[in-house]
Every structure is written in C-alpha cells, then in structure tokens.
Amino acid sequence: MTDNAHTRVIVGMSGGVDSSVSALLLMQQGYQVEGLFMKNWEEDDDTEYCTARQDLADAQAVCDRLGIHLHKANFAAEYWDNVFEHFLSEYRAGRTPNPDILCNREIKFRAFLDYALELGADAIATGHYVRRTDRDGHTLLLKGLDNNKDQSYFLHAVGEQELSRSLFPVGELEKHEVRDIAEQHQLATFNKKDSTGICFIGERRFRDFLKQYIPAQPGDIESEDGKVIGRHSGLMYHTIGQRQGLGIGGLKNADDAPWYVIEKDLSRNVLVVGQGNDNLGLFSEALSVDTVYWINDDPALVPDKLRAKVRYRQTDQACTLQRKPDGGYHVLFDEPQRAVTPGQSIVFYDQDVCLGGGIIEQRFAHKTMISG
Numbered sequence: 001m002t003d004n005a006h007t008r009v010i011v012g013m014s015g016g017v018d019s020s021v022s023a024l025l026l027m028q029q030g031y032q033v034e035g036l037f038m039k040n041w042e043e044d045d046d047t048e049y050c051t052a053r054q055d056l057a058d059a060q061a062v063c064d065r066l067g068i069h070l071h072k073a074n075f076a077a078e079y080w081d082n083v084f085e086h087f088l089s090e091y092r093a094g095r096t097p098n099p100d101i102l103c104n105r106e107i108k109f110r111a112f113l114d115y116a117l118e119l120g121a122d123a124i125a126t127g128h129y130v131r132r133t134d135r136d137g138h139t140l141l142l143k144g145l146d147n148n149k150d151q152s153y154f155l156h157a158v159g160e161q162e163l164s165r166s167l168f169p170v171g172e173l174e175k176h177e178v179r180d181i182a183e184q185h186q187l188a189t190f191n192k193k194d195s196t197g198i199c200f201i202g203e204r205r206f207r208d209f210l211k212q213y214i215p216a217q218p219g220d221i222e223s224e225d226g227k228v229i230g231r232h233s234g235l236m237y238h239t240i241g242q243r244q245g246l247g248i249g250g251l252k253n254a255d256d257a258p259w260y261v262i263e264k265d266l267s268r269n270v271l272v273v274g275q276g277n278d279n280l281g282l283f284s285e286a287l288s289v290d291t292v293y294w295i296n297d298d299p300a301l302v303p304d305k306l307r308a309k310v311r312y313r314q315t316d317q318a319c320t321l322q323r324k325p326d327g328g329y330h331v332l333f334d335e336p337q338r339a340v341t342p343g344q345s346i347v348f349y350d351q352d353v354c355l356g357g358g359i360i361e362q363r364f365a366h367k368t369m370i371s372g
C-alpha cells in the first residue's frame with residue numbers, strides 16, 4: 001500500500017466502462033491516479049461517425065466523479081504515420097490488416113507511455129482484459145481471466161519493457177463484474193455499449209471509407225476451375241473465407257451450396273471462389289511468418305510445440321514451430337485451419353502465457369508445400 005501511494009499512474013480513459021473501472025480500482029489500491037484521453041484521428045467531431053466528443057465527455061464525467069485530473073493528448077500524427085499508413089499499404093497489397101494491434105504497440109504502449117513518463121508518471125494503465133505477472137526476472141503477458149473478453153491477441157506486439165510499466169486492473173475480472181462495480185460507484189459509463197470495429201471507421205460503411213484512400217479496381221470472380229462467374233468491385237473489399245457480399249448468390253449449384261472467397265489473385269486482380277463451407281480451398285495445414293515479436297525477446301525459450309490463434313475469438317490451436325533459414329518461421333498445425341488470412345496476425349500461447357506473434361505472410365494448403 002505504501003509503495004502504491006508513491007506510484008503515480010496515468011490511466012488511458014476512453015470514455016468506456018473498462019477504463020472507468022480501472023481508474024477506480026487503482027484508486028482503491030492506493031495509487032496516485034490521473035486520467036488521459038487520447039485523440040488519434042482527426043475528424044470533424046460533428047460527423048455522425050465520430051464518437052470522440054461524447055467519449056471525451058464521458059471520460060471527463062468519470063474523472064470528475066472520481067475526483068481525478070484528466071489530461072488530453074493528440075496523437076493523430078503518430079497514428080497516421082505509424083498505424084494508418086501501414087493499414088493502407090497492407091490493403092493495397094491485397095492483405096487484410098488488423099490496425100488495433102499496431103495501435104496498441106505504436107500508440108497506447110509507445111506514444112501514450114512516453115507522454116505519461118514525460119509527465120512524471122511511474123506507470124500507465126488501460127482497461128484491457130489481460131494480466132501481467134513477473135516470473136524469473138521477466139514480465140509475462142497473461143490472458144485475461146474472462147476467457148470471453150481476453151484481449152491478449154491484440155497486445156502480443158507490445159514489448160516486455162512497455163508491459164513492465166503497465167497495469168491492467170480489470171484483467172482479473174469478468175465483464176459483468178466490471179459493469180456491476182461501475183454501477184455501484186455511479187460511474188456514468190456503467191451501461192455504455194462496448195466499442196466495436198476499428199476506431200477510425202466507426203459505424204460507417206467500410207467500403208465507403210476505404211474508397212476515399214484506395215481506388216477500387218473491379219475485376220473478375222472465378223470459380224476454382226477458372227470459369228468466370230461474376231465481377232468484383234475491388235479485391236480490397238474481400239477477405240479469405242468471406243461468404244456474404246459476393247453478388248453471385250444466384251449462381252448456386254444443384255446442392256445450393258454458397259460461395260466462399262478462397263483466394264485473392266493480385267497479379268490478375270481475380271477473386272477465386274469455391275462452393276461450400278467445408279471447401280478444401282479454405283483450409284491450410286501450415287503458414288509462414290516473416291517477423292515474430294516475442295514479448296520476452298528470447299526465442300531460445302520458446303517451445304517448438306505450442307498453441308496459436310490465427311484470429312481473435314478462436315480457440316487456441318495446437319501447432320509446431322519451424323525456424324526458416326531467413327529468420328522467420330513456418331507454423332504447422334495439428335489440424336487444418338479454416339480461412340487463414342495473410343495480413344492478419346497469428347499469436348502464440350503456452351497455456352495462458354501470451355508469447356508473441358506476427359503477421360501471416362503466406363498460407364499453405366499442405367505441409368508438404370513447405371520446403372526445407
């Protein structure tokens with residue numbers, strides 16, 4: 001308690017319930033607590049998509065209720081350079097990126113942490129559902145206790161040093177407990193809806209948003225045997241495993257099996273589709289990753305046999321790691337995985353310890369396609 005009383009923590013206040021309760025819990029634990037609201041996207045606050053103004057008002061209301069100061073910072077330039085440019089270049093390359101992972105590494109646990117340290121803070125805190133523990137001189141990232149809310153997938157690219165200066169007060173709780181605590185303490189955000197989607201896109205149509213930045217190039221839709229069966233309005237609008245929105249629903253076969261995207265052929269600007277949810281073209285036995293961020297920066301300690309998620313909200317899958325001569329890895333799954341998507345991240349786990357992860361480069365239908 002005495003230590004906590006001398007520890008100054010700045011909590012990232014998003015105007016949501018998780019960060020509100022994080023601030024409250026830290027105060028109850030005796031820390032010196034302040035809040036910080038970040039603006040990461042420049043937009044006219046009055047557009048129907050932008051919730052920033054309301055979010056700031058909610059963050060302020062909670063800080064007023066708790067009697068703590070709320071700092072405000074604008075990281076829109078950092079966000080644009082270090083997150084958004086990458087997001088666009090990935091889409092241009094026909095891949096499906098996840099900007100939230102980069103936002104955590106570059107903004108929440110870099111720009112925000114640096115800013116907080118400059119303000120003289122000892123640590124930062126966020127409302128992420130993850131836990132942290134110290135073991136054998138290392139800081140480890142653990143899954144949140146609420147399996148349904150665990151956000152370690154999105155934090156796998158944050159380094160050990162940054163994690164060692166971060167607190168995650170709600171990681172030990174279930175979401176319903178967080179809402180109950182907020183209500184008991186009359187925090188205005190207690191019943192606020194969870195934020196969904198990518199912050200800068202908000203509720204607007206994804207296609208309209210992307211079109212402002214990348215010109216769409218219409219092309220053919222082909223079946224696996226190379227027959228042209230329709231037109232797409234741009235490969236960037238489609239992702240592996242996608243079923244809806246292909247506009248070829250009328251072309252069902254006798255079994256009425258729906259079509260799924262199984263490949264994006266960038267060189268020919270062709271979308272390849274196959275029929276049926278269990279179409280073999282949707283499955284991969286292996287994949288490659290060029291760069292893996294190991295949280296604890298010591299690949300020697302990483303077991304060959306571990307578990308991984310190729311998307312958020314997937315049960316961990318058993319796999320084996322093989323180092324490639326060029327420094328990256330091949331990942332071989334015990335069971336074939338559906339809709340492995342280049343540009344998305346694979347995140348590795350040893351039980352509930354999140355080890356790190358990387359961006360999926362290539363997927364392989366069969367393990368035998370991996371040379372070496």
Ligand SMILES: Nc1ncnc2c1ncn2[C@@H]1O[C@H](COP(=O)(O)OP(=O)(O)OP(=O)(O)O)[C@@H](O)[C@H]1O
Binds near residue numbers: 016037040194
């Ligand atoms: N604009 C922001 N300003 C300050 N901190 C933020 C902001 N956006 C997110 N954060 C921090 O990152 C955490 C996770 O953000 P995420 O977007 O996943 O929100 P969430 O899980 O809905 O949490 P919350 O209920 O607190 O909004 C938040 O709990 C908060 O600590």
